[in-house]
Amino acid sequence: MKASDRDLRGMKDDEFVDILEERRCSSDLGHAFRTFNPQPYKGGPPCSAADLNKALLDSHFLHRVVKEVAMETGSSQEKVMEEAGEILVEMSHNLHLPFIRLMGYTFSKVIKRLFTSIFVNMDGLNTLQQAVQENPVILMPNHRSYVDFLIISYILFTYDIPVPVIAAGVPLAEMKIVGEILRRSGAFFIRRSIGSDKLYWAVLSEYVRGIVRHGFAPVEFYVEGLRSRTLKSLTPKLGMMQMVLEPYFKGEVFDITLVPISISYDRVLEESLLARELLGVPKPKESTAGLLKASRVLQEDYGSMQVNFGQPLSVRKLCEGKINRSYYNLVPRDLPMKPSAEALACVSWLAHVVVGLQERGSLISPWSLMACLLIQEPTTVLAEQGLLWDDLTEKTLWLRKMVLDFGARLNWPGEAPNSAVMSSAISLHRSIVYLKAGRVYLTQEEVPLRRHRISPEEGVFRTAVPVLMLAAYRNQSLHALVRPAMLAMSICITRSTQRDELFRFFCFLQEVFANEFIFIPGNLSQDFEEACLCLNSCGAVYISEQEVRVSEQSSEVITFLQKLLQPFIDSYQLIFRCVCEEEQVQVFTEKQFLAAVRALALKLILSGELHTYETLSSDTQKNVLSALCRLEAVAKLRT
């Protein structure tokens, strides 16, 4: 491969290896029974899962909390202790090598069917192998699909690295048999809504800290908290993050290594389920029966999957100057203590940094670039007249160059001609668009025969499903484009060339959209700088000390970027309008409000005033509400 080809593929020099290749030519059983002899953590003597649980139940920390809880609730300490034991039983993993092997075997079978290839960066694995020996390691993948759940364990098992214990939701534990298999594959289970259950918090946090402290195994958890329905990174949740970091803050370990992991899919298994969920169809409860039923997804092709292990991050280095560890000096080690404001801010910052790195580490697929372009076409046009294929391919190649200029990582197959790459992307995603007679059309579900007419509202929802799927794939590229897009938007709206003025508007946009996109707190001016440099690199603007001036031939870039952000602007504006109209009400429930938003959006889409279907997405609606709360435009009365 020539250097320039490699550049256009956007994979840089990282050695991505397809781990399925070997699985296809050697025995899965042999793989499952391979000698697994990983280099363990050197920091302490090895211990068993049972030792961990015993240490937890014997801990002074737990006993203090139990005493407190007993006092508050009036029940006896023994009883509370018993309760703690039960929580632990529900929670704890039981990592067992034979089950890892079983899991490995099944997994080999399944993923070979689903995916054509799974690319993993080998240098990332090599550094990880070193890192697990030095310090406790926290594996932090993004979460886009249920498939994420065991893939990391599978890869680590294959490459002789200690398999992780994984934070999972309790519903998974409740699945028959599967729950137990997961438990023995290293999953530990956390209730979804813990609220103010003091005892539960105590058991959980001490449990997690214990694993980190002993370096029992790498800890894997999703800092985003849940699967992203929109394939866009979610604002990180801080509870778990704080638990894994506390041993460092308290000096109980020398350092902790965070490993951001970016998992990207050409096509996500749950794509249509997710879109429907966003439109208000409830997600099916996790159950073994459901899992079996879902086995029809096995019949389809999901393209390739990329797992990119990021550079290990030293918490110690990152926290330098941000954390005063002597905060804990004057109280006993095991006293339940609220973290300092400083620590909380640091935890949040670190979580954002990791999510930011997950984004930067993920590979953008050709299809995602196409989705960026497709979704900018008016929906009716896309559904009825279709988009000229040649236009689309030409623009996609133009966009590819631009995102590469912006420094994004791409997963553009180098072996095939560009046109073949793009048409195979289209055929992989025929649930969303299809190609007919040189034009690309939006795929719409066929109307069941026995029904003759569907209402206009139903029609909107029918169209909304593929559009939201399209939006989701567009979102896979957003992280690379959002900063320059906000600058482009600032340029269009302020019509200014003055840096300060643009920066002010840029900040405003960031503040409004802080729940929508991931911005690292305190990074405003770097983000702005980056946006300027991006636009400069593709020739859209000239930058000087004082000014950011639009170049003559730049309109294409600026327009594209502006249109990229437009659906969000439109949605936010519409929902803000709703809030203003509700003014007389003053107090409303979330349910009422969302219903009102939905009704208004529907009305405006039908009347042609609203051009985006994304306003219908419950994710957008929730983000706007959170933004309003954060900006103190509305206040939550009751949770």
Added chain:
Amino acid sequence: MASSSSGGSGSGSEMQRTAQHRISVIAGHLRRPAEGDVAVRAEECKAPQSRLEASGDGRTVPMKRHEVMKWNGWGYSDSRFLFNKKGQAEFTGKRYKLSGMILPALKDWFEGTFGASLQHKSPATPLLNTSAVQAPTLNQDFVEELKSIGVPFSHEAEDRAFRGHGHCLHEIFALREGKIGRVPDMVVWPNCHNDVEKIVALACKHNVCLIPYGGGTSVSSALECPPEETRSIVSLDTSQMNRILWIDEKNLTAHVEAGIIGQDLERLLNESGYCTGHEPDSMEFSSLGGWVSTRASGMKKNIYGNIEDLVVHIKMVTPQGVIEKSCQGPRMSTGPDIHHFILGSEGTLGVVTEVTMKIRPVPEYQKYGSVVFPNFEQGVACLREVAKQRCAPASIRLMDNEQFMFGHALKPQVSSIFTSFLDGLKKFYITKFKGFDPSRLCVATLLFEGNREKVLQHEKQVYDIAAKFGGLAAGEDNGQRGYMLTFVIAYLRDLGMDYYVIAESFETSVPWDRVLDVCRNVKARVVRECKDKGVQFSPLSSCRVTQTYDAGACVYFYFAFNYRGLSDPVHVYEQVEHAAREEILANGGSLSHHHGVGKLRKEWMRETVSEVGVGMLQSVKDYVDPKNIFGNRNLL
């Protein structure tokens, strides 16, 4: 090794339990190992060592220190480690039990640990170049009046250079390179309290800066002359104030001049059948006044207490006059204890001239011991339990794996095949039969003292506790070698510096629940900092829990690295030490347990004792010494 005192072995004849026991205190720690015999035995292998050139009046330290001691290294000129022509390490001289011995394992350990090589030497400047010493700035009026009161003084370069430094690495490193910074302009040798009063009065009158000098073993840059000092600096050497003025057998106290050094104090008290039991690792050279003004701690503090527990009365000459209490009551409720303004004042307020100290009868029996633990965590848990049960022996120390290996490298040549066979057997038993990982196991060294029966009983109690934490008794030999290491460590540093290896030690005190964290994190920090600063070979980073208290422990760290390839090794070392101290403080350790603050650790005083605390100390200084006569600028 003549066995001399049968009186030591139990019967306890008062007359015989005297000098001979204690004369060899230091020698005892350095003695030849007892032929592989780990059975209970009395003191027969402790023989009185040929005394130093103690002159008739018992003075070990002459006015001209450089005539017996190294000007650019530790200890006596005639005693040093070197690698002989065969590449074997040996210790020269005749003063110590180790003198003249071959240490066959040291070379391999040294080369293996530091990546050093005997081919790469970094020798010191052999002689002091007197012309490198700045000409003295003398205050003529002061000198004239000093002459008239008849106190001896000198402004010779050797005398002045010797008193311009302590034993921090950067100080010794500079001397070895022949670099001499600001040194005192003259040295005075008062002979008694009255002399000191006169000198201080003259200094106040003529505005001369005084820096008290005791044993010169400071490791806190306390003796460095402040470069910004423009006045004439006079080093007040207390070494000639070294008499025991009286012993009070009814109250068990002794009144002693503060210039006496540790080994002389013990030796002289031993002659009367007493001891103070205060044995800091520097006791061969450090002085009573130095202990008081730095809040020193002794190895056997579990029985005898630290210096603050030992002093009953202190007399100090300050610019405002003499400070002392009116009586010798064992405890007083008379406001804040004024002794605590003096203890730890580090020469900033005045000169301690006389001290009344508690004394104890010399113990009849002493026994070393050691316990091997499978890992450091278990060892710390055991020490914590020992402290909880308040049954700590005179000394109990837990060395980590690195220090255990270090200690082993100091094993003298084994004399018989039988001994080496036994050693092999012991090693086999511990690592194979008991399953101890040789790269994790660590050893606690013990020293018991008292009457024979109680010692044996005590010993059993401690070994029983140790067994609960997986500890195996590992013999007297290992224990003794552990203590030997601390006494020869400073000599060993000089050896390292001959081969591009620099080393330093530092200490802290820390609550029990943070001991492991401090040990782990500080050691790891040292390793990481060295790596970040471009040190080519991974450093030695080692610690021991060296004292136990009810509520915590004292932890002592060694770190050393090969500095070949570094353009400014001292700067790198200073950065590493600084980072290590930051790490200690962040993990809940103290700024110092017994080394003091000096100028080296001043920057952390405010966060250590709070703004108000610093203000309190400052106001005492302002009242006692408004003209900053005692201008060494330590502490604040």
